[in-house]
Amino acid sequence: GFLGIEIHEVTEAEADQTGAEVGEGAYVSKVLAGMPAAEAGLRPGDVVLRVGDTPVHEPDDLIQIVQAAPVGEKVVLTVLRDGERRKIAVEVGRRPSPEALLASAEGGRWWRGMRVVPLSDELREQTGLEAGRQGVFVREVRDGSPAAAAEIVPGMVIDQVGPTKIASVREFAAATAEGKGPVFVHVAGAGIKIIKAPEKDAPDPGGSGENKDRPGGKGAGKKPDDKLKGGSRD
Template sequence: MTSIAIPQGQAQVSPRQWFTALFLGIALAVTQAASAKATPETFAPLAEQISDSVVNITTSTTVSSRTGPAPQIPEGSPFEDFFRDFMERGPGGEADPAPRSRAALGSGFVISEDGFIVTNNHVIQDADEINIEFYNGEQLPAEVIGTDPNTDIALLKVTSDAPLQPVPFGNSDEARVGDWVVAMGNPLGQGFSVSAGIVSARNRALSGTYDDYIQTDAAINRGNSGGPLFNMDGEVVGVNTAILSPNGGSIGIGFAMSSNVVTKVVDQLREFGETRRGWLGVSIQDVTDDIAESIGLENVSGALVTDVPEGPAQEAGVEAGDVITGFNGNDVVDTRELVRRVGDAEVGTEVPVTVYRDGEEVELSVTLGRREEAQAIRTAATPEEVPQSDETELLGLTVSPLDEELREELGLSSGMDGLVITEVADDSEAFEKGIRAGDVITEAGQEKIASASDLTARVEAAQEAGRKSILLLIRRDGNPRFVALPVE
């Protein structure tokens, strides 16, 4: 508390001076209080508040005692009978070696009084038994309610005679770089442990489609996986998932999946036992500077549609070459943002989608499907050698028209038009951008092409329009992508 001394004696203090001094005193007190909150003298009260809600997780998995591939012995070898007997009976002479149990450790936290617990999917994956240990030493078996490998989140359930102590989720979007955070878990199997640090960065992406990680320098080690990352109000703002380390130990670079992603996943696992994400039904890629220039798009943002298979987007009128600039009332910055927004949307809802097409914005309405039901892997044969005939050189590429034989070799649908690339100049920009022999050009300048003359005409049209580049739709192994190549 800051006190303000009022001068006594002969000097007279005007009301204005007195209120000014009072205001400065209050401002100083608020500043000191904020400073004290930003740099706590101890984390002990917070640790005591959260300890009963954090759990250690031990799993056991039954695995075969014989691991690794069997040795390959040539037929007729004098050692053939010996090795067959060795592999069938085992090195100790036992007829069927007994399987063994493998244990794993992790962490988690309670989110409800009736026993729901959150952890990482990789902590409990393939486990035969899951044991939960509480801070007071009590142990309970757990069952798996649901998992989501895409975000590495799992929801467990235990049955307890007494209500458990849950912790609330916080708003991870409010976590600022530099804010204090506390991690609690079971590092390296040493038991309950607390570490403190700050938010080092936000919105980190590692390798997943729905990644939104908080980076922290709070010590996170093996065994911390699935444990909570708390803010100073005792709210969970992240689930500790991964570390960046050359030696397996903490070097101050840890990652926690943000709570705003986790809560959506947990709600669905709790209700359905599985995730139900929205599905738009398009293949997309980021818009680059040269792609934006080639189609006259003013801002380098949005998600460029490369393919529209049968599905919600096709039914709504989305076309390959469209740039999705808005989804459900929000601007789309890039493909990552669009994927997350679509995934967060409710299955079956009708949402407005804004696309940029032929220099204008077009408003469409799409009824979302369910991603989990629509996912499929499309495979196509990759030719070992592409026959070369009727070749034309353009844009650093040597191209040849498609015929039925080539379509069959490339795994393309009958009747698909385009140009197959038979050679790419090593010093060309096309080579630098990843175009290779065997790729197929199906569109140029956002128009379908069937011959080299079509491609030449589209290049000349781009030059006449003052374009610096032309947009090509390239297909490889059944997967389309747009590439912009210079025409100057």
């Protein structure tokens, strides 16, 4: 199983901040965006003390329990947050692909064949944008994907989805979640691009998660549309 967190032993400084004991539990240093722990409400700075009735004395305890848990099972974590114990139910997930993990670690998101990440000051400087310009940075585009067909390329900055101005990956995710058909996006310096939805029975080359069909599942064995031939798959 997989939760999508990074953990380590509780240090003296972290014990002072959280009220935990040094060496007690597993300190959550990072929660990966879009993963089971994030969806359940786990936060960086939480200290996991128990899984169900089983105490967590050290990070390896938590790792072993989660790895042994079946995908789809709900586990109840007892965590210490702001000096108080609380219970958080998390549905154990399947470990995602390295690409999905990378996007999550960067705070990024895949959608229709492109991966966008936060627009940092360094990226603004690289792209020649003025300081304070908002949007998301296109880090990667899959060949054969809807984004590639719309002439989206790495290095572009998207600052609007449909009628919605966006300033973060979270806002981008919310705006794109509403669109099921063709979606208009505005690219800084390049104008409007129209990104079509993935073909119904073809795997989405970008790992967007909009099309759940995969080889061996529903839709497997069907001949792909000509325009998707040659494109990389998940």
